[in-house]
Amino acid sequence: MKDFFRVLRIYLPPYKAKLALTFLFNILSALFIVFSMMSMIPMLQVILEEDKEVSTLMAWSFDKDALFNNINYYITLIKSQYGPGTTLLYLGIFGIVTTLLKTGFTYLGSYTITGVRNGITRDIRKAIYNKMIELPLGFYSNERKGDMMARSTADVQEVEASVMSSLDMLLKNPIIIIVVLASMFFISIDLTLFVFLVLPIAGFVIGRIGKSLKKTSREGQTKLGLILGIIEESLSGLRIIKAFNAEKRMSGRFTNEVESYRRTMNKLQRRRHLAHPTSEFLGTIVFVVIFWYGGSLILNGDNALNMATFMTYLGMFYQIINPAKAFSQAAYSIQKGMAAYERIEQVLSADLDIKEHDGSKAITTFKNQIEYRNISFAYEDVKVLKDVSLSIPQGKTIALVGQSGSGKTTFVDLLPRFYDVQEGGIYIDGHNIKDLKLYNLRELMGNVNQEAILFNDTIYNNITFGVEQASEEEVINAAKVANAHDFITATEEGYQTVIGDRGSKLSGGQRQRISIARAILKNPPILILDEATSALDTESERLVQDALENLMKNRTSLVIAHRLSTVRNADMICVFNEGEIVETGTHDELIAKDGIYKKLHSMQMS
Known part of the structure; x- marks a missing residue:
């Protein structure tokens, strides 16, 4: 419960006004529960003919004797004037009115708390999504996509x-329990003290069962994350699964995880279902013991109790049994739900490795050069870049070539701070990028990747992605520069055509040209191209290459390329090998050096 109240301290403050209203309505509801039950005493006395004629009115005070005396005084007046039947009708109408007020305030309490409950759930969903897109790319190197999906969907739902x-x-x-117990004290102190001796025993038994739920629930949520991970991998790799006839293998893997999840959930839900019968059984035992003890007091001639009062007392006690049972079931649910929240909190509390400090500067222009000064970087224990230095003048095109795994992609990923250098520094116009605001830094750059990353939205919205305000004319001009306008207008709905998941309704070349149009519309001074044409056929590559040349005009460009023919005209080519830049120069200069670049070039030409 300590973790539960900590969660409420985080998310409840914006809803203080609604909480105050809920608290007020619940108090009024509890008071009218007492009034409706207390109205039973005179009704029962009339029926059982236990009421005594009272002809003297006492001064009103918060005293049991004075209160019951004055109630009986007015009942005597009504009874003597209208008779027992009419008196009983009036008492019944009073009971109906108090019950109406009780149920009305109960509804109002639930009405206001619904806004609080759903508001907090929305806030948790927003918090985990915002944190997921804020976390650096390095965080996801050790996390499965399916597990992250489970935390942001199934765990939040739990x-x-x-x-x-x-x-x-x-x-x-x-509130109901406290108010009703106070009224029970008012009727009989001895009997209520006896109740306090019996109830904690039942509460202890229920609490012991509830504690066992948390560990099992956490295990179930983890297994669900694995299941979603397999589903995500299967959908992403469906072409390979079919090509290698691996349906049976994937089905077997999925079956094993689903079966393990089934066993865990069986254990969890069986313990959870134990809550209601256990609380009901223990409640019945407590009720019988209290009935025996109260009956003994009446039989022994206790003047504080009579049959009508005792029956009303039992009715009041029954009013707290259901809230007590619901309270115990809530304890079960909270234990189960907190196990899910712990998994959410692992994401919410994850450290942001890429941070801004208080004195971060805003930068809006790029005028001179980018400098990599003796940078080194490693993924865990594997060093990917080793003491690399490079100066990139404004307006120049720098090509990065080399074998796969030589550090090219990591080199360019360090510039927009997708990762942070571990040694050395990167400078833009003399400013260390760690001293710049992340938004301003990334606003200077545009990316076109090997795999065009598009969204299941319209072509128009994909081109304008990340650009706050763009006119239709600007979007069309960007598409024309990217050689995309013709095929866009040929689609059924033109720029408003929805392109499917990851642009699945388009060809590879079309997807790439839309991503280029997106970069053109952003109009960044620095451009990063990562194998932008390597996955395309010859015709698509020509169209995309033309679009890229239009895009790179008058920009500082870092181009990663495996096809060396695409970077022949670069101002400088840097050859990477095992995390180091081993050769630099133009195409002709590197051919003349007769080194690694010439070897790579010869292999491609042959």
């Missing part, structure tokens, strides 16, 4: 179903 649905009970039921 928190909503278990924790937030218990919020109403936790705010309402304790």
